[in-house]
Amino acid sequence: MRITETAVRDAYRIEPEPIPDHRGTFREGLRHSALLAATGHDFRVRQVNFTVSGRNVLRGIHGTTVPPGQGKIVTCVRGAALTVLVDLRVGSPTFGHHDSLRQDAGSGTAVYLPDGLGLGYVALTDDTCMNYLCTEEYVHGTIVDVDALDPELALPWGLTEPPVRSARDAAAPSLAAAAAAGLLPTYEECLRAYPKAPAPRG
Structure with missing residues (x-):
């Protein structure tokens, strides 16, 4: 597999290499x-x-707030989606920066996001299924919401019609408002929270 960093620091694209044979x-x-x-x-x-x-x-x-944080690997396992990642870490060198990628079941392309990064996607087909592998169990009240249509972020959704959103997503604050309200984690908090490999024994 190929693992490459995106335009958002600490977020990575994971591209598996398929091995075909007569079965698939x-x-x-x-x-x-x-x-x-x-x-x-x-x-x-x-x-x-x-x-x-x-x-x-x-x-x-x-x-997600830090603590507890919740790193993720997100893959499209059915259908297709345009996925956008945003750096929500106040003080990060890439704070407010974004990157986007198309994910579909055929490619298996995944994205890895550690604590402090935000993710959204628009489904490009009906019955699009996304799979999340998470480093922490969900804790009620720890989700951080930012408006996906924040004009200052200008995220490249490529929409041709108004999207279908939850009431909560539609009411989410802009990135600037979320930062001013103290809702976002800091870069330093997230760096301390990132899981490190255990020290070798002996």
């Missing part, structure tokens, strides 16, 4: 040692989530 294909979706070597983070799964969305459903931008 095989691919590795995640190899712990390869992700550790690329990121320096000891990714451990403590919760698995799925979302299913109709075409033109826009979810996000969602992050």
